Amino acid sequence: MRGHDLINTILPDELLIEIFHHLDGQKESRDACSLVCKRWSRLESMSRETIRIGASGIPDWCISLLVKRFTGLRSVFIDERLPVCLQFQTGFSHRGNGLVGRISRHFKPRITRGSSDVLSLLSTLHYAPENSGSEEAELELCSLSDAGLTALARGSARLEKLSLIWCNAVTSQGLKSIAENCRALRALDLQGCYVGDQGLAAVGECCKQLEDLNLRFCEGLTDTGLTNLVAGCGQTLKSLGVATCARISDISLEAVGAYCTSLESLSLDSEFIKTSGVLAVAQGCQSLKSLRLQCINVTDEALQAVGAYCLSLEVLALSSFQKFTDRSLCAIGKGCKNLNVLTLTDCYFLSDKSLAAIAVGCTELTHLEINGCHNIGTSGLEAIGRSCQGLSELVLMYCQKIGDNALLEIGRGCKLLQALHLVDCSSIGDAAICNIAQGCKNLKKLHVRRCYEIGDKGIIAVGENCKFLTDLSLRFCDRVGDEALIAIGRGCSLRYLNVSGCHRIGDAGVMAIAKGCPELVYLDVSVCRNVGDMALAELGEGCPLLKDIVLSHCRKISDIGLGHLVKRCTRLESCHMVYCPSVTAAGVATVVSSCLSIKKVVVEKWKVSQRTRRRAASVLADVCLEL
Structure with missing residues (x-):
């Protein structure tokens, strides 16, 4: 009956909360529910378990407010990497119990609530900073401090996941508050935080359920802190990441090997870690499934131990090793039969013998990346093609010795291949791409960059054979022209296309x-000097779902083409049109006024009129007018 609230009359609080839990991860839906009525807002606040906060400019303030509003938080993610333009006008004052603060229009808090809800939340906070006017005080406002972390700890005792990305002002004091109050903590990310040993030791003493720990770029830590932590909660720890921590050495890894018997994932990036540390982990953490190493001082002995003890290993990534040889991967191939992801980056002393050993021993391999390993050539990859029939993704970057015959074997043996990435592979040409197209008909993604021997013939074969292709990138491939794209348009329904720098491609x-790809959402035709207004007009007619387009350095594109484009491409969110000499202020105004979803326009500042700038400021969330 009209005007009668049946839902609120019939449904109890418990059922509404259960409904809200089914909306976890759907921010817009939860925000909409909170705006229905006061009851829904209260219940939604009680049931919300996750919040994400960017560079808000006043994080302590936001945290204090949010923990009062959302009392059931289990996951909090704070990331201060993004810069914030915060300009306070002096004159904070009290009116009753509220806060009146004049913040300039440049301040835009990025938190996971609708803007109207944020304003209502701000009005409930009874806090006013002193008007010191000093730069130091203003900088302190811009970074999360121990006070904010303490407020979070006291208001979120059920917290299970906490991520503090580049929160430089947080110290051991704040981390101790979290440890003492949030004893159910399971995941802790301290990337870029300058916390000390005392805070980490407190986590080890209090958080006995900790499973995931990220210490990347935590420069204040030493072996003492990490050793104390793993001594306290090492039995539950399953994932550990350490990078650029100059005072964490093999002593810490020996402790990890002794206490963390359930460790499944380890990521190490350090020039101070040596063989003995990795050796201790391999011997003590035999449940290890993922190992990522960038340690230039580790030798073959460490990887041989991994191959001997870590028989459950599934993911292995080795980067920038100067002391690894084929003996390492031969040991991995012999022992790690479950390996399915292998990444080799700048491992100069590995040769085809290594890949042959992996092919024979690790037949379950699904993802292979070879980047800058100059001694690996055609025969090694041929072995992969013959033995690893489940390969689904292959990445070859800066592999000058790998030729067409390698991809011939991949095409013959790896029928399940779905993604192929080629970057600066000068010996791979059309014959290789034809073999892939004819053998790997399930291919969905093809990315090629600066492979100058690949031209129309290979791409035409892809269009004729790979009907499931949705993502195609052909950056700076000088021999690819219109005939290739015509074949792709006839045979594939692309969603993403990047042909930046392909000079032979035109309208x-x-x-x-x-005409052939109505579901296209992303297009990059930058530095394609033969693409003009006719192409934009056809895109406007045929691709109504287009969201992102890059037109920079396209000299034949003008305001007329932009007008045709935006008539039906009303979902456009970003448009890059730098160095398009025929685009004027009128064209920029057309894009801004016609596309209500536009979020980013990259163009020369002098092409933006004052009227367009005023309109953009009132309508758009974020307009980029600078180069």
């Missing part, structure tokens, strides 16, 4: 894509 190729 005909882009028009074929517009």
Whole structure:
């Protein structure tokens, strides 16, 4: 009956809360529910378990407010990497019990609530900073401090996941508050935080359920802190990440090997870690499933131990090793039969023998990346093609010795291949791409960059054979022209296309894509000097779902083409059109006024009129007008 609230009359609080729990991860839906009525707002606040906060400018203030509003928080993510433009106008004052603060229009808090809700939350906070006017006080306002972390700890005793990314002002004192109050903590990310040993030791003493710990770029830590932590909660620890911590050495890893018998994932990036540390982990953490190493002082002995003890290893990533040889991967191939992801980056002393050993021993391999390993050539990859039939993703970067025959074997043996990435592989040409197209008909993603021997013939074969292809990138491939895109438009329904720097591509190729790929959402035709207004007009007619377009350095594009584009591409969110000499202030105004969803426009500042700037400031969330 009209005007009668049946839902609130019939449904009890418990059922509404259960409904809200089914909306976890759907921010817009939860925000909408909280605006229905006061009851829904109260219940939604009680049931919300996750919040994410960016560079708010006043994080302590926001935290104090949020923990009062959301009393059931289990996951909090704070990331201060993004800069914030915060300009306070002096004159904070009290009116009754509220706070009146004049904050300039440049201050835009980024938190996971609707803007109207944020304003209502701000009005409930009874806190006013002193008007010191000093730069130091203003900087303190811009970074989360121990006071904010203490407020979070006291208001969120059920907290299970806490992420503090580049919160530089947080110290051991704040971390101790978290440890003492949030004893159910399971995941802690301290990337870029300058916390000390005392805070980490407190976590080890109080948080006996801790499973995931990230200490990347925590420069204030030493072996003492990490050793005390793993001594306290090492039995439950499953994931550990350490990077650029100059005072964490093999002593810590020996403690990890002794206490963390359930460790499944380890990521190490340090020039101070040596063989003995990794050796201790391999011997003590035999449940290890993921190992990522960038340690230039570790030798073959460490990887041989991994191959001997860590028989459950599934993911292995080795980067910038100067002391590893083929003996390492031969040991991995012999012992780690469950390996399915292998990444090799700048491992100069590995050769085809290593890949042959992996191919024979690790037949379950699904993802392989070879980046800058200059001694690996065609025969090694041929072995992978013959033995690893479940390979689904292959990445070859800066591999000058790998030729067409390698991809011939991949095409023959790896029928399940879905993604292929080629970067600066000068010996791979059309024959290789034709073999892939004919053998790997399930290919969904093809990314090629600066492979100058690949041209129309190979891409035409892809269009004729790979009907499931949705993501195509052909950056700076000089031999690819319109004929290739015409074949792609006929045979594939792309969602993402990047042909940046392909000088032979013009209107005909882009028009074929517009006609054949109605679900296209991303297009980059930058530095394609033959693409003009006719292509944009056809895109406007054929690709109504387009969200992002990059037109920079396209000299034939003008205001007329932009007008045709935005007539039907009303979902456009970003448009890059730097160094398009025929685009004027009128064209920029057309894009801004026609696309209500636009969020980012990259163009020369002098092409933006004062009227467009005023309109953008009132309508858009974020307009980028600078280069």
